[in-house]
Amino acid sequence: MVTDKKREECCGCGACAAACPHGAIRMEADGLGFRYPLIDNDLCTRCGLCDEICAFRPVERTSEPKAEAVRFPEHLPASQSGGAGYALMRQAIGEGRIVYGAAMTDGFRVRHLRAETLEELEPMRLTKYVQSDMDGIPEQVLQDLKEGRKVLFTGTPCQCAGIGSLCSQYSDRLLLVDIVCHGVPSPEVWKGFLSWNEARQGSRIRKAVFRDPSIGWHEARTLLVFDSGERIHTDGFYYIYMKELMSRPSCGGCPFACTRRPSDITIGDSWGIEKAVPGFADDNRGCSLVLLNTPQGREYFDSVSDACARQEVDLNGFLQLNLVSPSKPSRRAKRFEKDFIRKGFPYVQARYGYGSPAHRLEEYRKKIKRHLHI
DSSP states (O other): OGGGSOGGGOOOOOHHHHHOTTOOEEEEEOTTSOEEEEEOTTTOOOOOHHHHHOOOSOOOOOSOOEEEEEEOGGGGGGOSSSSHHHHHHHHHHHTTOEEEEEEEOGGGOEEEEEESSHHHHGGGOSOOOSOOBOTTHHHHHHHHHHTTOOEEEEEOHHHHHHHHHHTGGGGGGEEEEEEOOSOOBOHHHHHHHHHHHHHHHTSOEEEEESSOGGGOTTOOOEEEEETTSOEEEEOHHHHHHHTTSSBOGGGGGOTTSSSOOSSSEEEEEOTTHHHHSTTSSOSSSOOEEEEEOSHHHHHHHHHHGGGSEEEEOOGGGGOOGGGTSOOOOOTTHHHHHHHHHHHOHHHHHHHHSTTSHHHHHHHHHHHHHHHHTO
16 A cells, blocks of 8 residues: 555655545645655555556656757746746647646745646746645646646656556646656745744745846855845755755655656756857856657647757766756755754754854865865
8 A cells, every 4th residue: 555655655746645536545744744645544445546556666668868958038037947847838828738837825835736827827937946735736637637628737757757647548638747856845844944034034025936047047046035125045945955954755766867757848957058069058047958758748849949949969968966866865864854843944954054063064174175176
């Protein structure tokens, strides 16, 4: 049964709960905000369908994707990369498809939403470095497909895998677009980070952007705008994330951190494009890496490519970490989780975060290495 799996074996996509014909499974959040299936034994008939639907396993596809560097000039100013994600979703709306994607909702909570108009699509723009709440979304996608609608679903590879497995009989009307994912951070740590900053500023946050496009593509600082008018850029949340302290346990063994993807199209940042294709993206305004994984994906991308500059590239030159292997959790990740649940964000910020003793020691070692030219 899915509930017999270890935390490291569950990505929280919710496909098992949506597939259960008896309504015996619900998704429950843990102390970090990650959702896991909980079975009502009075309703469960042990049919095994939940295990069949679970798609957290390697993709069997053997063909290598076609890789392209892509820029949509129209979308660059409001995009964190080359604008490919938004362009794909915008094209889908124009074709009458329903689009599902992660959005920042009230209280800066990240959850998946359903869109049929460009206005509804707007909150789905930009990257969200938090695992999105998928409550009720797999059921909605399945229902839309049953009613004959075409759907574009965007999300992490594990979310796409779950939706693809749940809706496999409707694959001709379902287009899956995943991201090159470093791992999904904790929703509760994000919430704690925001509250901590509000307390420090003495003002409520009215806008939060994980990677502010206005300061350039290569910057990864979070923009916070307060009711007081104060605007700050901070590395605090991103620093803890990149130290592998708060990602979902399953991210450390992700079967999709490779070029065998569970989606039709994969999008990410085209890191290294300045050296690989000089002159193509030298303005620090972003460039997307697009992997076309299936014939359906290639056909769909060709339908939107008139509005973009595209350059086929050798994928071997763009194999960033999470197209090769998963991001392994820090040895301190379990201790971080316990400390956060027991003592809250201010404590873990002081102990593990930017400006902590561990961070200062790290910076000191870097300084020594630079001095010695190691």
